[in-house]
Amino acid sequence: MAERPPGERVRDFSEVDTGLSSGEAIAEAERCLQCRKPSCVKGCPVEIDIPAFVALIAAGDFAGAARVVKESNLLPAVCGRVCPQEVQCEGQCVLGVRESPVRIGELERFAADYERAHGILLPTRAEPTGKRVAVVGSGPAGLTAAAELARLGHTVILFESLHEPGGVLAYGIPGFRLPKEVVRAEIDQLRGMGVSILTNHLVGTSVPVSELLSFDAVFLGTGAGLPHFMGIPGENLSGVYSANEFLTRVNLMHADCFPEFDTPVRRAGRVVVVGGGNVAMDAARVARRLGARTTLVYRRRRKDLPARRVEVARAEEEGVDFVFCANPVRILGDQCVTGVECESMEVSGIGGSKRPEPVPVEGSRFVIEADMCIQAIGQGPNPLLVRMLPGIERGERGNVIADAEGRTSLENVFAAGDVATGAATVILAMGGAKRAARAMDRMLRGC
Amino acid sequence: MTLRFSRQGEDGILGYRIMEARQLAERIYQVWVEAPRVARNARAGQFLVLRIDEKGERIPLTISAVDGDSVRLVFMAVGKTTLQLSTLCPGDEIMDVAGPLGRPSEIRYFGHCVIVGGGAGIACCPIIARAARAAGNRVTGIIGARSANFLILEDEMGEACDELFVATDDGTRGHHGFAADLLKQVIARERPDRVWIIGPAIMMKVTSEVTRPDGIPTLVSLNPIMVDGTGMCGSCRVVVGGETRFACVDGPEFDAHRVDFDVLMARQRTYTGEEKLALERFSAHRCRCGGSESHG
Incomplete structure (x- = not known):
């Protein structure tokens, strides 16, 4: 695995990590102990047969390895790159106790990239069932459900409201972490499996709810795309962005290539990013690539950052400044942003929630000069369609209430991913979607 | 099997066709765009978002009228995208049209x-x-x-x-x-x-x-x-x-x-500078290509 030097990569949107060579992959795979009761598999939300695919890599059968991975996960090139393996498969690896765990994520990515370069093999489809299924949203949950349902023989229509499928994989995660051609290639597999992907289709308006409910089954994978704002003064000044807007402008609309592409984004000299999750890291690193001096403000301590450690490290290498234990209270400016007023926070012990509760320190206000502020403090479930579904049971945060197999209070309507769980990770959405797709299949077959 | 869905939007195979285009007044144009799903479901007060081509910006335009499978858009050519839109002719295609969007006007008996x-x-x-x-x-x-x-x-x-x-x-x-x-x-x-x-x-x-x-x-x-x-x-x-x-x-x-x-x-006014730049660039390009001013 080769990480491009920070000074080089901060000037472009190409991938940071160039992946393992065949030799490195084999050597890494040979470290695997091939445990008889592999704990890594238990750590995987989609239960990939990890020892089996790692053994095939060790034996030099890379295509075979990809085949094994794809029995459980149709988006391995995505997951190999963006899964938080350190708390999943690799976190469970017994080698991790004494040395470092097998780099399962890197190996998954290696197998997937190998397959993409050498010809993707589509999964075989079961006999057509004649059942029609609507999948709403083409993010990780929707793609997974669509693939699984198509494989099981159902006719799948996948609706996407944006002009490009992929959901957060397309608009949210930047190319330096997940190249868009990787996403496109994985989505092309769905087309190859006969899934119809209809972009520009906003279910609820361009596709009325009555039409949606006329399908034999419906899967809701509408995600958590509703950006939260802090609710502080100055938030509507020109130059204040949600991370969603900032990332969408760059990742989906290519604002980094303005004026070659028509969509602009502010070219700020100094940017403040608020938040400590992966989205905040993505926004800060994109801001750096647009040439801004970038400060990330997080209200808790470094060790409390919810972002993946590798993303934090890369952000720091790329020159993002971190201000910990601070929280914006006001955004300064007349019409445009001129600064962000923050106050220091004291983080002590464990509060009511599981995370430590930050408390403002009196008289500790300070100003960070900035001409742009990006709020990356989280997203809520997309309310649009859910609000329109008569009688669907919803949680306090607007999420759809669904059981472990995705069943909602409406017959024939299933949901998984962020719309059900609230904002989480790509792989958790995929795990939930896979279970829901199987439950849908059982329902459609009447068993 | 045949789908009863319009294949529009799928894989960018089909765009959204301009059915009619003309200038209404100084710098104001109208186009009729074929977009059956939008037309079928649109109500007064709603809008759509369109993107002309691969490199285009997504812009919102109010749905001004509906006729069969087509919707009418009326716009002032003030920026790059609207100017580009004003140069399209019947038969041309817009890459993306999504809608109807927004809440419809609240219409009931008021007096x-x-x-x-x-x-x-x-x-x-x-x-x-x-x-x-x-x-x-x-x-x-x-x-x-x-x-x-x-x-x-x-x-x-x-x-x-x-x-x-x-x-x-x-x-x-x-x-x-x-x-x-x-x-x-x-x-x-x-x-x-x-x-x-x-x-x-x-x-x-x-x-x-x-x-x-x-x-x-x-x-x-x-x-x-x-x-x-x-x-x-x-x-x-x-x-x-x-x-x-x-x-x-x-x-x-x-x-x-x-x-x-x-x-x-x-x-x-957030992007005033960028809008000016994009417009200048587009105008310069059109001059080189000899683009016509309008369809009149």
């Missing part, structure tokens, strides 16, 4: 409705006027423009409304002055039960002051910068009654007397 349109904003008025009239309301139309050569859809508004008044800033057509003056006169004659004001932000700001003293329920249709148009980016946030709302999903229509127009206008 007497006044619909005030300014500039290109007049484009949004006939569809609301017709819907209001269909709900049993008596509808007064007021349309205003800088000058007669900027005035659009006068005949159509005349037909859609029970009565129509016209104003131009320079007096070249109708009342010499602003639409707001005419609105004052209508109010002096009889208090309306509901007023819509649709036009440039500054026109909506000024005109809605006319109905404030008497507390006449007044709606404005806001036009902030949008990206997705489905509530996912927050670019279009506006302040209404001190609260932040998203124009794309909570609007576009809001209570005129509670809207903070200064925030709206400041946010609309």
